[in-house]
Amino acid sequence: NAGVTQTPKFQVLKTGQSMTLQCAQDMNHEYMSWYRQDPGMGLRLIHYSVGAGITDQGEVPNGYNVSRSTTEDFPLRLLSAAPSQTSVYFCASSSDRLNSPLHFGNGTRLTVT
């Protein structure tokens, strides 16, 4: 079982460049979300989606865009990268049952210089 697949694993960008972090899940989960992980701050929610065509902002949405055209995919776009966006990014999914656990991908380590 693939679970949640994130690509790429590593990425280096220059300030102002744009890129898309890919996330796909094969568990037919309705809920998908993006977190960033920074030292000493745990994980913070960027954006989430409760189903295809529906997205909403989390705690730290500025500088990021998302869309959900299919159940399987939930890409995260950085339109103009900034050094403050250097972080490890995790995509996660869960079923729509209350208290269902999150299933995480292995992360993308992004460095913005």
Added chain:
Amino acid sequence: GNSVTQMEGPVTLSEEAFLTINCTYTATGYPSLFWYVQYPGEGLQLLLKATKADDKGSNKGFEATYRKETTSFHLEKGSVQVSDSAVYFCALSPTFQGAQKLVFGQGTRLTINP
């Protein structure tokens, strides 16, 4: 607002030692509480959960009890192994909201020496 506070790390123990990682939370209503574990180079995975007061979650020898009176969900294990070395995250899901909106603590890095 909702928040989770974990004990400062890193924590270093010898094999077979007793482990406690403290976690306290602030939330309105009746949140669900979780412990996630992150092994090196991997994403987080659910370790255990508790959905109401006095519930005890357990898995792989780890336990945590949901204490509403002290707003705590401390993680314990009686005898740790080298394979338990990882980063541990305490998290809450606000009342009647799904797991997609978890609020995480800052994580505690645990190292077990043989």
